[in-house]
Amino acid sequence: MSHLIPPAIQPYVLPVLWGVVIVAVLPLLAGYIVLLERKVMADMQARLGPMRVGPHGLLQPIADAVKLLLKEDVIPQNADRFMFWVAPLISVTMALVAYSAMPFGPSFQVADLNVGLLFILAVSSLGIYGIVLGGWASNSHYSLLGALRSAAQLVSYETAAGLGLVSGLLFAGSLSMRDIVQAQKDQGVWFVFWVPIGFFIYLVGSIAETNRAPFDLPEAESELVAGYMTEYSGFRWSLYFLAEYANMIIVAGVAATLFLGGWLRPFPSFKEQFPGTSIEFMDLLPALVFFALAAYCLRLAPRQPVGVQKLVMAMVAGLCGVLAAAMAAAAAFAPEAVRQGVFGGFWFMAKVMLYLYAFLWIRFTFPRYRFDQLMRLGWRFLIPLALVNVIGVGVAIVLREQWGWKHPEGTLILTTLATLGVAVWLASSGEKPGAAPAAEGE
Amino acid sequence: MADSRTNGGSLGRPSHVETTVLGADEIILNMGPQHPSTHGVLRVKLKLDGERVVDSECIIGYLHRGVEKIAEHRSYQQFAPYVDRMDYVAAVSNGLGYCEAVEKLLGAEAPPRARVVRTILTELQRIASHLLWLGTHALDIGALTPVFYCFREREEILKIFEKYCGARLTTHAFRIGGLQYETYDGFEAEVKRFCDDFAHKIDEYETLLTENRIWVGRTKGVGILSAQDAIALGVTGPVLRASGVKWDVRKAMPYAAYDQYAFEIPTRPTGDTYDRYLVRMEEMRQSRRICLQAAENIPSGPIMAKVGKVLKPPPGEVYHSIEAPKGELGYYIVSDGTTQPYRVRVRPPSFINLQAFDRMARGSLVADVVAIIGTIDIVLGEVDR
Amino acid sequence: MAPVPLDNELVQRLKARFAEAVREATLDRKQAIVQVAVGKLRDISQYCRDTEKFDMLVDLTAVDWPKREKRFDVILNLYSFAKNERLRLKAHAGDGETVPSVCDVWPAANWLERECYDMFGVVFEGHPDLKRILLPEEWQGHPLRKDYDILKQDEAWVRENLGIDSGQ
Numbered sequence: 001m002s003h004l005i006p007p008a009i010q011p012y013v014l015p016v017l018w019g020v021v022i023v024a025v026l027p028l029l030a031g032y033i034v035l036l037e038r039k040v041m042a043d044m045q046a047r048l049g050p051m052r053v054g055p056h057g058l059l060q061p062i063a064d065a066v067k068l069l070l071k072e073d074v075i076p077q078n079a080d081r082f083m084f085w086v087a088p089l090i091s092v093t094m095a096l097v098a099y100s101a102m103p104f105g106p107s108f109q110v111a112d113l114n115v116g117l118l119f120i121l122a123v124s125s126l127g128i129y130g131i132v133l134g135g136w137a138s139n140s141h142y143s144l145l146g147a148l149r150s151a152a153q154l155v156s157y158e159t160a161a162g163l164g165l166v167s168g169l170l171f172a173g174s175l176s177m178r179d180i181v182q183a184q185k186d187q188g189v190w191f192v193f194w195v196p197i198g199f200f201i202y203l204v205g206s207i208a209e210t211n212r213a214p215f216d217l218p219e220a221e222s223e224l225v226a227g228y229m230t231e232y233s234g235f236r237w238s239l240y241f242l243a244e245y246a247n248m249i250i251v252a253g254v255a256a257t258l259f260l261g262g263w264l265r266p267f268p269s270f271k272e273q274f275p276g277t278s279i280e281f282m283d284l285l286p287a288l289v290f291f292a293l294a295a296y297c298l299r300l301a302p303r304q305p306v307g308v309q310k311l312v313m314a315m316v317a318g319l320c321g322v323l324a325a326a327m328a329a330a331a332a333f334a335p336e337a338v339r340q341g342v343f344g345g346f347w348f349m350a351k352v353m354l355y356l357y358a359f360l361w362i363r364f365t366f367p368r369y370r371f372d373q374l375m376r377l378g379w380r381f382l383i384p385l386a387l388v389n390v391i392g393v394g395v396a397i398v399l400r401e402q403w404g405w406k407h408p409e410g411t412l413i414l415t416t417l418a419t420l421g422v423a424v425w426l427a428s429s430g431e432k433p434g435a436a437p438a439a440e441g442e
Numbered sequence: 443m444a445d446s447r448t449n450g451g452s453l454g455r456p457s458h459v460e461t462t463v464l465g466a467d468e469i470i471l472n473m474g475p476q477h478p479s480t481h482g483v484l485r486v487k488l489k490l491d492g493e494r495v496v497d498s499e500c501i502i503g504y505l506h507r508g509v510e511k512i513a514e515h516r517s518y519q520q521f522a523p524y525v526d527r528m529d530y531v532a533a534v535s536n537g538l539g540y541c542e543a544v545e546k547l548l549g550a551e552a553p554p555r556a557r558v559v560r561t562i563l564t565e566l567q568r569i570a571s572h573l574l575w576l577g578t579h580a581l582d583i584g585a586l587t588p589v590f591y592c593f594r595e596r597e598e599i600l601k602i603f604e605k606y607c608g609a610r611l612t613t614h615a616f617r618i619g620g621l622q623y624e625t626y627d628g629f630e631a632e633v634k635r636f637c638d639d640f641a642h643k644i645d646e647y648e649t650l651l652t653e654n655r656i657w658v659g660r661t662k663g664v665g666i667l668s669a670q671d672a673i674a675l676g677v678t679g680p681v682l683r684a685s686g687v688k689w690d691v692r693k694a695m696p697y698a699a700y701d702q703y704a705f706e707i708p709t710r711p712t713g714d715t716y717d718r719y720l721v722r723m724e725e726m727r728q729s730r731r732i733c734l735q736a737a738e739n740i741p742s743g744p745i746m747a748k749v750g751k752v753l754k755p756p757p758g759e760v761y762h763s764i765e766a767p768k769g770e771l772g773y774y775i776v777s778d779g780t781t782q783p784y785r786v787r788v789r790p791p792s793f794i795n796l797q798a799f800d801r802m803a804r805g806s807l808v809a810d811v812v813a814i815i816g817t818i819d820i821v822l823g824e825v826d827r
Numbered sequence: 828m829a830p831v832p833l834d835n836e837l838v839q840r841l842k843a844r845f846a847e848a849v850r851e852a853t854l855d856r857k858q859a860i861v862q863v864a865v866g867k868l869r870d871i872s873q874y875c876r877d878t879e880k881f882d883m884l885v886d887l888t889a890v891d892w893p894k895r896e897k898r899f900d901v902i903l904n905l906y907s908f909a910k911n912e913r914l915r916l917k918a919h920a921g922d923g924e925t926v927p928s929v930c931d932v933w934p935a936a937n938w939l940e941r942e943c944y945d946m947f948g949v950v951f952e953g954h955p956d957l958k959r960i961l962l963p964e965e966w967q968g969h970p971l972r973k974d975y976d977i978l979k980q981d982e983a984w985v986r987e988n989l990g991i992d993s994g995q
Contacts, residue, residue: 045590141469213584214656217809367656368584370809371493503961510946511970511977546856673908676884676935687908694911758830758855761904761915763885774902776890789886789904797938826961 015100015110022099022110030245031061037360044364055300055309058316071234076139079231083137088236091130091243095250098123102253103177105263105344107337116177117169120254121162124209124247128154134240135228146227149371150218154209156378161205161251163386167198167393168258181262192259194412195393197419199259201386203358206251208378210244213363217371248356256351263344283339286346287327294320381426388422468496471808475504481578481815482822486799493807498800502793505826513786518544518618518753521786526612528788529824531574533613534567534603535766541616542697543762543773545747547755548618555743556620557699562633562736563606563615564698564764565729569640570599571767572722572729579719579816580651583660588650595643598636602629618753620746633737637730644726652720661715665802665814668713675798679769679791681818684721685713691765698764703735715817722819754781768792768819788827792820830855837879837914845871858915865901865918869927869953872903872916876932881905881914884933887940889920889947893973897921899949903929920949928953946971 035050035057042049050057075084101116103109113119128151135147168191172180184190192199208215218227229240256262267282297317304310330342369377392415474485483504489497509528513521525540526533538560545551552560573596577589600610605626607615615621651657667677672685682689690707692700708724710717755777763772769791776785795818802814830853838852838861848867853860863871875881886904897919905914920926928951929936940951941960948969951957959966968975985991 041586045587046594047590141471213586216584364587365650366585366654367580367651367660369656370660370807372807373656373659503959503963506961508970508977511975549856673882674934676933676939689908756829759860760856761858761886761913770885772886772904774886774888774904785890787886787888787890787902793938793942794935797935 018108018110019100023096026096026099026246026249027065027242028061029249030242031065033245033249033356034064034241035061036356037363040357040360041364044361055304055313055316058312065238068234068238073235074231074233076231079139080137083133084231084236087130087134087137088232088239088243089130090133091127092239092246094123094127094130095243095246098250099246101177102250103181103257103262104253104348105341106178107341108345109178112176112178115175117165117175117180117254117258120177120250121158121165124250125154125158127243127247130240130243131228134232138228138231140231143228143230146218146230150211150228153211153215153218153371153374153378156375157205157208157215157382160378160382160386161202161209163383163390164198164201164205165254165258167195167386167390168202170390170393170397171195172258177257177262180258181264184261185264190259190261190264195259195389195416197385197389197416197423198393199255201382201389202255202259203355204382206255207359207362208374210247210251210359212248212359214366214369215374216363217368217374248359249352252352252355252359253348255355256348260351260355262351263340263348265343265347283331283343284328286343287324287331290320290324290327294318294324381423384426385419385423389419392416392419473811481820482825484796484815484820484822484825486811486815488803488808488811490808493809495803495806495808495811498803498811500796500799502796502822502825505822507827509827510786510788513783515782517781518755518783521783522616522618523612523614525788526614527823528790528827529766529768529771529792529821530611531821532567532571532767533611534563534615535571535764535771537614537616538564538698539762539764539766539771539773541618542764543760543775544618544753544755545749546762547758547760547775547777548749548753549756550619550747550749552620552747553744554699554741556616556745556747558702558736558740559621559625559745560616561699561703562733562740563603565732565736566599566602566633566636568729568767569726569733570596572726573599575722575767575816575819576647576719579813579819582812582816583657585651585657588647591643591647595640598639602632602636605629605632617746619749620744622746624745625740630737630740633733637734637737640730641727644723644730648723652723658716660810660813661719661817664715664806664810665817666712666714667798667802671801672713672798675801676794677769677798679765679767679795679819680718680721680725681713681769681795681798683708684710684717686711691763691770695763697762699736700732703732705729705732715813718817718819752781754779763789766791768821768824769795788824790824790827792818792822792824793826796820796825830860833859833861835859840879841871841874844874858913860915860917862917862919865920865924865926868901868903868916868918869929869932872929872932875905875914875916879907879914880909881907881912883908884929884935884939885913887929887936887943889943889949889971891947891971891973895919897924899947901926901943901949922948923950925950925952927951930954945969948972 038060039049039057050060053060053063075081098120100110101113101119103112103116131154132147132151135143135145135150138144169175169180171187171191171194172183174180174183207213211219219229229237232240265282267285294317297313297320301310301313301317304313327342327346330339334342393412396412396415469490471488471490472485473488475483485501485504487499487501488495507527509524512524516524522537522540525536529536541552573592577592580588603613603615604610606629607613607623667681667685669682669686671677672682672687677685678689686709688707688709691697692705693707705728706724708721708728710721757777757779759774759776761772761774763770765771770789771791772789774785774787774789775783778784799814799818802818803811806814833852833854837859838849841849841852841861845863845867848864848871849861850864851862853862883906884903885906886902888902890900890902892898892900899920899922901918901920903916905916906912907914918926926949928940930940930951930953937955938960940954941957943949944951944954944957945959945961946969958964962970968980970977982992
């Protein structure tokens, strides 16, 4: 097949293909993550969530998309029209550009930059422009306040998150996303087990970076209505929304790559444990998952209230069944490269979904931080903790490599405990929670 | 209490823009009357220095329906349903206060069975009102989940009300002289079952919020009202008790059947939002206790005293108050000997408690204003009548 | 059931201190009511708060008796935490007569007096910011007065804003 394509453009074909796939699939994926969020929210709140549009609300994202596209385009009177138009574009573009360095599988990556991780972080930071410009261009008190708060929050927590990443990078030895996963494969263990504190810091930092609860004051409904998004409606708003969920997937992807082993399978290879078997049974796990999904949907299909919903449910079951069959076939018959690609993608998405589930869970459990408490948490707790963590990990690695310390795990445990001690001290010291510090002359 | 200008604020008069220490202008921020967190049609004008509230003014009256004027043109029994619509979240309490006030005016007394059933329903209503408060207060502060759990419990109580008198919200459950409806079969059993379930449910809701760092951070030290200020401002109810004053009309001047039951009055020392939260949680537990004691042992007998169909109280006046979930709800009724009251004055706890808002909000941040409005627990129907 | 004259220690102390300003003391349905001269209302309130320990102003309102010369009854309901006792102070005020404000005795009176002014038109002297509270600023008339006819108001509004005659 490759002889059909002229050699000049051959290196570009695959990346462009992946790029197109990402841009095409992402809005749909983001929409379904929103549906997942609503269903999980409902489950935690003892109710059902969207049920009407499609069986179990499965067509809800499509209905929402259609509604947003058909809405009237309102621009506030004295708004700066060009900025108002460009701001959401900046947010979305930066979010999408960051996907170019994200590895969804061993061969599914638009560009394997040697500074991939740094590139992703840098481009995500540029997305802040979209927020600030949007708030300013709306010509409204509330929007501007929200935008500035949002920008301050993002910048602060990016520092902390970045330092959390650094502690993981010390083990990887490279900024290239592919090399990071390879390092985890070579060392035989996911980095989250080496630096759980780094992972925790990155988790908190990434929640704050994507403006999610408990750090969603700029978007809080009950406070400033919707912050920088107040004046946006219809399609422009959906661009901001898409940017937010795309950012969520990016931070989840970075966490999955750096800490959770990327596309690596969580279970040791069956073939290696029991040499002589021809099928890699671990590879059948994805097929099993889709098969279980298909069976569940099939069981639910006759119980739907309306005929159309029954049909849609059956179609979903069919789709899952086809995927299950494809996975099983790939496990049994496909060449190594294809198998790695398919299952690598599956495990990567599974880890991303796990990370996003943590996001959702945290959102519905905790109340919101007030802005000054949020900034205090970032600067006075998270950044010092991240710095101490990096130093601790550095010390452990130096001891292991330079001085051949015999028990690298032991050292790491010690430094982890020491960092935890520092964390406890940082948390308990400092000002009392709650009362904002009194102003002078009160 | 010398500076009475601190109440109500002076934002109504046209003023020049004042400059602060740093030379920045002070902004006037208007919250409401349409706002997700003002619990009804309340308008709050805040004068801000950056993020800090320097002065505030509450503008009310958007829900004023002239209930007191209407009372002068209705007979005593005809006015009873109107009373539910003031504090519509706790309608049964309103009804209890009114019926008892008119009974005092008449010199009649409800029979023991009626008094006990009234107590049970009023305490259930107190739990329902506090549950709604908890859900909405948590929602304002950002916890999205407790509101659904609280409404699920409230649903059970409203089902009991519906079975008893046919209505969930504006119940008109009591009549002047006693009760109209006999309790339905299984009333005691359902009340007991609710109380048994409720015990561990309320512990569940506490685990979500009470020890949560973020919740404590958002509520501790916010909106402090000292006991002296509270008494001077006429504040009553859980707000007063959270400021350290151990006073409850049910213990000070018992009415209905409250003198027969053992219960505690929770108080807290500081008077901040966190303390008010704890006081209301504990009040729910105590209400549950009263319900259980009352349901054990409802005396048999008539449910209505002999007051006659046409009520013409002898001329005079009376003031009777009860401990409603929001505070001391009082009825001052003046009779001129005819079938229609000459004057009905409702002492609205939410209206008087809302006056303390300015004292509580001064010096706090804008994000705390929402928490403070929530913690006073106002219902605009009662504020405006 | 009819009100009976009251002459307990509290009333005696009040009479001793304020002589003729304390006009009448009755017990109606076991509740103590002391009628005082309107000019001395603030001084008596201060005395009640400081010496008699009535530290909470529970309610402040008015009643309209149009056939009387001094048509308004200004009512103050007081409560003492220490003694667990209630007291009602009543003062007769005429239409147009100013009543001394008790805002600096109990700050709770601020909004209560505003409501009284709004509903009855009773002017409180010494109130920091006497303006309407429940009704809009530009409202004419005082609704809780007995000569305020709701039907006439409705007809006037309909005629003015809709240009037709009200069908009531």
